[in-house]
Amino acid sequence: MVVVRVAVIGGGPTGLVTGMGLARRGHAVVAVDRDPGPPDDGSPWARRGVMQFHHAHAFRPQVGAVLRAEAPAAWDAWMAQGAEPVEMPLGDGRTVPGGVRSRRETFERAVRAAALEQPGLEVRLGHVDGVTTRAGRAQGVRVDGSDLEADLVIDASGRSGRVNRHLRAPGIGGECGIAYVDRVYRLRPGVDTPPMTNAIAWQGNYVGYLVIVFLHERGIFSALIIRSTGDRELVALRHTRAFEAAAAAIPGLRAWTDPDVSAAVTDVLPGGPLLNVYRGQRGPSGALALPGLVFVGDSVCTTTPNFGRGLTTSLTQVSELLRLVDVHGSDVEAIGGELDTWDEAGMRPWVEDHITMDHALARRWAGDDIDLSARLPSDVIMMAAAQDPSIGAAVGPYLSMQALPSSLGAVEDRARAVYRTGWRPQPDPGPTRDALADVVAAAVPA
Numbered sequence: 161m162v163v164v165r166v167a168v169i170g171g172g173p174t175g176l177v178t179g180m181g182l183a184r185r186g187h188a189v190v191a192v193d194r195d196p197g198p199p200d201d202g203s204p205w206a207r208r209g210v211m212q213f214h215h216a217h218a219f220r221p222q223v224g225a226v227l228r229a230e231a232p233a234a235w236d237a238w239m240a241q242g243a244e245p246v247e248m249p250l251g252d253g254r255t256v257p258g259g260v261r262s263r264r265e266t267f268e269r270a271v272r273a274a275a276l277e278q279p280g281l282e283v284r285l286g287h288v289d290g291v292t293t294r295a296g297r298a299q300g301v302r303v304d305g306s307d308l309e310a311d312l313v314i315d316a317s318g319r320s321g322r323v324n325r326h327l328r329a330p331g332i333g334g335e336c337g338i339a340y341v342d343r344v345y346r347l348r349p350g351v352d353t354p355p356m357t358n359a360i361a362w363q364g365n366y367v368g369y370l371v372i373v374f375l376h377e378r379g380i381f382s383a384l385i386i387r388s389t390g391d392r393e394l395v396a397l398r399h400t401r402a403f404e405a406a407a408a409a410i411p412g413l414r415a416w417t418d419p420d421v422s423a424a425v426t427d428v429l430p431g432g433p434l435l436n437v438y439r440g441q442r443g444p445s446g447a448l449a450l451p452g453l454v455f456v457g458d459s460v461c462t463t464t465p466n467f468g469r470g471l472t473t474s475l476t477q478v479s480e481l482l483r484l485v486d487v488h489g490s491d492v493e494a495i496g497g498e499l500d501t502w503d504e505a506g507m508r509p510w511v512e513d514h515i516t517m518d519h520a521l522a523r524r525w526a527g528d529d530i531d532l533s534a535r536l537p538s539d540v541i542m543m544a545a546a547q548d549p550s551i552g553a554a555v556g557p558y559l560s561m562q563a564l565p566s567s568l569g570a571v572e573d574r575a576r577a578v579y580r581t582g583w584r585p586q587p588d589p590g591p592t593r594d595a596l597a598d599v600v601a602a603a604v605p606a
């Protein structure tokens with residue numbers, strides 16, 4: 161076997177799972193991150209530069225599957241820290257993995273702890289200033305002014321990574337038009353878990369906004385209120401009094417946040433900008449951005465978090481990269497080219513799916529009807545299954561990300577027929593967006 165010297169830019173989940181997978185194969189890996197990791201004294205991990213670290217995360221079964229296959233020590237550490245794998249009933253007595261209940265911090269602490277113990281992987285503190293090149297190929301990275309040589313450089317610097325952006329074609333997408341605030345609570349001892357929509361979450365759809373509760377480990381949960389970015393009146397939800405008044409006014413959310421049921425464990429957390437962006441492995445000319453440099457995780461693909469897809473697209477891509485290194489060894493051009501083909505087929509469609517859904521959702525929140533003359537967004541197709549159960553057979557594989565968004569094309573005409581009857585999905589019982597804005601304004605007078 162050829163031992164490949166690998167430099168990984170970024171020690172987030174993507175960088176460290178990639179690093180562990182490569183080191184377990186015998187390659188020599190250094191993962192560089194500017195974040196020093198959690199403080200030894202048990203005080204909170206600030207995790208600057210990764211704004212989503214403190215926000216709600218749902219973990220799909222694919223995340224656990226990749227960890228068990230490529231970084232089993234990280235899976236073991238995650239379970240030891242209290243993460244709860246859940247099974248979903250199939251209706252015939254059998255069950256399938258339904259995901260893992262956990263906070264992002266619990267997950268990332270476990271991944272990092274396992275990475276620090278992985279022989280062959282060094283997790284180094286530092287800022288990567290750039291990639292060094294020789295004869296038009298990557299030959300390493302520059303870390304705080306010093307060179308680190310490598311045969312393969314992996315950019316896992318996340319959605320905000322800037323270091324190699326100038327090398328790449330612009331990609332597709334941008335801000336998604338949706339914003340949210342969330343707050344973390346803990347169920348009181350002995351209280352039954354309130355109703356859930358699936359194994360991981362409860363969701364309520366209202367006129368002009370959306371509410372999601374993600375259940376984490378040990379009764380900890382996050383409550384999110386999701387609005388249009390342009391909805392300036394609901395920005396005030398970031399104030400504790402406004403959030404609490406809104407939570408009390410929305411019956412499905414009150415079932416979780418009633419003081420008899422749970423207690424808040426954080427302040428209200430305003431979310432940063434949410435993106436639907438895809439950038440592949442290529443530069444503006446269409447050639448690889450730089451032979452010997454590949455991009456993974458959020459540096460390639462980031463999607464609106466309300467479907468909780470980011471870690472699944474990221475870690476599924478990590479599996480593919482590891483397979484390509486197994487096949488091609490140090491043939492870095494073959495690795496980059498084939499990874500780009502995989503990204504186009506396996507990541508880009510999820511970003512396009514979210515762009516279509518989010519634009520259409522923003523229009524519906526603004527009062528527009530469903531546009532039956534255009535391609536129907538995936539969420540609109542799924543909702544039609546309430547009227548035509550034959551649509552449901554296509555929904556499961558799409559929702560669980562076992563089938564690409566294009567798979568819903570097979571039932572799109574049936575969904576269109578449902579809407580042509582005049583039927584529309586009914587909102588859950590609760591205030592409309594205008595009524596919610598009044599609740600917010602009363603709680604936080606201008």
Ligand SMILES: Cc1cc2nc3c(=O)[nH]c(=O)nc-3n(C[C@H](O)[C@H](O)[C@H](O)COP(=O)(O)OP(=O)(O)OC[C@H]3O[C@@H](n4cnc5c(N)ncnc54)[C@H](O)[C@@H]3O)c2cc1C
Nearest residue numbers: 170172173174194212217218288318457458465468470471
């Ligand atoms: C608000 C929000 C909620 C989300 N919710 C979910 C969810 O419910 N489920 C889900 O599956 N996904 C979710 N995601 C997506 C998920 O968080 C990402 O897919 C995941 O963080 C990607 O990991 P990563 O390692 O690729 O990037 P990151 O986690 O961003 O890590 C990148 C790392 O690179 C480091 N870095 C960057 N530049 C440099 C440099 N120059 N030098 C050194 N280090 C550098 C950073 O410090 C960081 O540690 C959410 C995303 C957002 C924004």
